[in-house]
Amino acid sequence: MRLVLVGPPGAGKGTQAQYIASNLSIPKISTGDIFRANVSGGTDLGKLAKTFMDRGDLVPDEVTIAMVRDRLSEDDAQDGFLLDGFPRNVPQAEILKKMLADWGQALDLVLELVVDDDEVVRRLAGRRTCSQCGRIWHVEFDDKQDDRCDACDGALFQRDDDKEETVRHRLEVYGEQTAPLISYYADEGILVGVDATGPVEEVTQRAMEAIRPFMG
Numbered sequence: 154m155r156l157v158l159v160g161p162p163g164a165g166k167g168t169q170a171q172y173i174a175s176n177l178s179i180p181k182i183s184t185g186d187i188f189r190a191n192v193s194g195g196t197d198l199g200k201l202a203k204t205f206m207d208r209g210d211l212v213p214d215e216v217t218i219a220m221v222r223d224r225l226s227e228d229d230a231q232d233g234f235l236l237d238g239f240p241r242n243v244p245q246a247e248i249l250k251k252m253l254a255d256w257g258q259a260l261d262l263v264l265e266l267v268v269d270d271d272e273v274v275r276r277l278a279g280r281r282t283c284s285q286c287g288r289i290w291h292v293e294f295d296d297k298q299d300d301r302c303d304a305c306d307g308a309l310f311q312r313d314d315d316k317e318e319t320v321r322h323r324l325e326v327y328g329e330q331t332a333p334l335i336s337y338y339a340d341e342g343i344l345v346g347v348d349a350t351g352p353v354e355e356v357t358q359r360a361m362e363a364i365r366p367f368m369g
């Protein structure tokens with residue numbers, strides 16, 4: 154299964170990606186996570202990406218695409234993958250299509266996580282990430298008063314780009330650059346929308362039901 158998750162920042166892509174990828178036994182490839190790992194590791198890629206991420210802008214396409222090409226070339230991605238956060242604009246989608254075609258592959262499905270703006274803002278404002286295992290939590294919805302991860306007891310942190318001002322800009326970037334992917338993939342006939350409101354497990358169930366007809 155070759156799957157892409159799209160949706161605005163805060164829609165729950167990262168949260169759902171961990172469950173969907175594990176249900177389907179495919180690797181979860183989150184470009185945001187790879188960039189953040191490079192930023193913490195102080196690599197050249199991280200230094201370059203950081204300036205764009207801090208502003209809430211997209212990292213330039215050639216850098217992002219080279220990184221995704223490398224990751225998709227790895228052994229574990231040959232029989233399927235779940236892309237979370239890529240592609241994020243039409244040029245990235247076109248290059249992805251060509252890259253996969255060169256390898257005799259194609260996307261099976263693009264799942265759009267549908268939530269309204271108010272819910273997105275509420276989700277981003279309370280988002281916390283585990284510094285050890287990367288699990289995503291929410292202060293209010295998961296009742297995280299202690300700032301500790303329930304899974305591994307790691308310390309939770311708030312992402313720099315989840316500050317109110319940056320969030321507003323990221324939502325604009327989504328509307329201008331990423332939202333056009335919805336009609337792009339609808340035209341390709343591989344887009345399915347999933348209601349991403351309600352409890353996490355219910356959203357996962359809806360996503361799995363949407364995926365089932367596309368499984369080989």
Ligand code: ADP
Binds near residue numbers: 186314
């Ligand atoms: P969210 O899940 O909140 O939408 P991500 O973790 O996916 O955010 O991405 C965080 C940041 O990483 C983005 O704001 C952007 O700067 C960078 N980034 C992630 N994926 C891409 C991509 N496909 N193209 C360009 N920049 C990206």
Ligand code: ADP
Binds near residue numbers: 276292353
């Ligand atoms: P994205 O990757 O699309 O930016 P995340 O998966 O990081 O979104 O989720 C954003 C925030 O919303 C996190 O704090 C997460 O715990 C929370 N969240 C995700 N799904 C739900 C849900 N169904 N209900 C309530 N909160 C959720």
